[in-house]
Amino acid sequence: MNWAAALTLLMLGGGLSAEPRVVDSHVFNTVVAGKTWMTLSGTAEATTDLGPDRLLDVITDWTAYPRLFRTVRTADVVTDGDAVLLSETNVVTVFAFSVTNKFTLRVVVHRLDSGGAAVRWTQERTDGTIDNMQGGWDLEPVTFGGKPGTLIRYRTVSSVPQAVPGQDALVGLFFPGELKQIVASVLAEARLKKEKP
Numbered sequence: 001m002n003w004a005a006a007l008t009l010l011m012l013g014g015g016l017s018a019e020p021r022v023v024d025s026h027v028f029n030t031v032v033a034g035k036t037w038m039t040l041s042g043t044a045e046a047t048t049d050l051g052p053d054r055l056l057d058v059i060t061d062w063t064a065y066p067r068l069f070r071t072v073r074t075a076d077v078v079t080d081g082d083a084v085l086l087s088e089t090n091v092v093t094v095f096a097f098s099v100t101n102k103f104t105l106r107v108v109v110h111r112l113d114s115g116g117a118a119v120r121w122t123q124e125r126t127d128g129t130i131d132n133m134q135g136g137w138d139l140e141p142v143t144f145g146g147k148p149g150t151l152i153r154y155r156t157v158s159s160v161p162q163a164v165p166g167q168d169a170l171v172g173l174f175f176p177g178e179l180k181q182i183v184a185s186v187l188a189e190a191r192l193k194k195e196k197p
Contacts, residue, residue, distance in 0.1 A: 019046060019180075019184070020044050020045065020046040020179075020180040020183035020184050020187070021044065021045065021046065021180070022042065022043070022044050022176040022179050022180060023043040023044060023045055023153075024041070024042055024043040025041075025042040025043075025172075025175055025176045025179060026039075026040075026041045026042065026172075027039070027040050027041075027168045027169075027171050027172035027175055028168060029162060029168050030159070035161060036161070036162040037131070037132075037159040037160065037161055037162065038159065038160050038161070038162045038167060038168045038171060039132070039157065039158070039159045040156070040157070040158055040159070040160070040171065040175055041156070041157045042155070042156060042157075042175060042176070042179045043153065043154065043155045043156075043179070044153075044154050044176075044179035044180050044182065044183045045151060045152060045153040045154070045183065046151075046152055046183050046184075046187060047142065047144075047149055047150070047151050047152070048149055048150055048152060048187055048190075049147065049148070049149045050149070050150060050187070050190050050191065050194060051141070051148070051150060052115060052116045052117055052139035052140075052141055052150050053117075054190045054193065054194060055139050055150060055152055055186060055187075055190050056109070056117045056119070056139060057190070057193070058186050058189045058190045058193070059119055059137050059139075059186060060109060060119070062075050062077045062084065062086050062107075063075055063076075063077065064189075065088065068185045068186070068189055069182060069185055070181070071090045071091060071092050071178075072088055072089075072090055073088075073089045073090065073091055074087075074088065074089040075087070075088050076088075080106070082108060083106050083107060083108045084106075084107045084108075084109075085104055085105070085106060085107075085124055086104065086105045086107050086121070087102075087103070087104040087105075088101075088102070088103060088104075088105070089101070089102050090102075090103075090130075094170060094171065094174055097163070099129060099160065099163075100129065101126075101127065101129045101130040101160070102126070102127040102129070103123065103124075103125065103126040103127065103130055103133060104123075104124040104125045104126075105121040105122065105123060105124060105133060106121060106122050106123075106124045107119060107120070107121045108120050108121075114140065114141055115141045116138070116139045116140045116141050116150070117137075117138075117139045118136060118137070118138050118139070119136050119137040120134075120135075120136040121133070121134065121135055121136060122134050129160065129161070130158055130159070130160050131158070131159045131160075132157065132158060132159040133156075133157070133158045134156075134157050134158075135154070135155045135156035135157055135158075136154075136155055137152065137153065137154055137155075138151075138152070138153040138155075139151075139152055140152075140153070152183060152186070152187070154179065154182055154183050154186075156179070
C-alpha cells in the first residue's frame with residue numbers, strides 16, 4: 001500500500017466501508033476565443049471491502065450507465081483495438097435549467113501488477129456543448145487492520161459553455177454532490193452484485 005492510500009484510510013478512520021468523500025472540487029471560468037467556458041474539475045474517493053475486480057465489472061458495464069448514473073440517458077459502445085469508444089447522451093438539470101451533452105470518450109482499461117486497475121478516458125469527439133473531457137477511475141487494493149479492501153478514486157475534468165453570469169457559482173454548489181453520487185452508485189451496484197446468489 002502506498003503512503004497516499006494509507007493516509008486516506010487513516011483519515012477515514014481506518015474503516016473499509018466509508019462513504020464517498022470529495023477530495024477536490026473546482027468550478028472556474030476561462031475565456032477562449034471570446035467565449036466563456038466553465039471548467040469542472042473534481043476527485044472523489046472511498047474505501048470498501050469489495051475487491052477491485054467486482055468494482056471494475058460495474059465500471060466497465062458501459063451499457064448499464066443510463067441505469068446507474070442519473071445524468072446518463074444513452075450509452076453506446078464500439079471496440080477500437082485495446083480501447084472502447086463510449087458514446088453518451090447526458091442531461092444535466094439544475095433547478096429548471098437543463099443542458100444536453102452528446103460526446104464520445106476513448107476509454108482504456110489497465111490491469112495493474114498490484115491486482116488493481118486503472119480506467120482512463122479522453123475526449124474523442126463532442127457536439128460542442130462540452131469539451132476538454134478527461135478522467136478516470138483508480139482501483140487500488142489495500143489492507144488495513146488485517147482486512148482486504150479497495151481504495152476507489154474517481155477523477156473528472158470537463159468544460160461547458162457558460163450560459164448565464166454566475167453559473168459557475170451555482171454549479172459549484174452541486175458539483176461535489178454529483179461526484180459523491182457517481183462513486184456511491186458504483187459501490188451500491190457492486191454490493192448488490194456481490195449479494196445476489
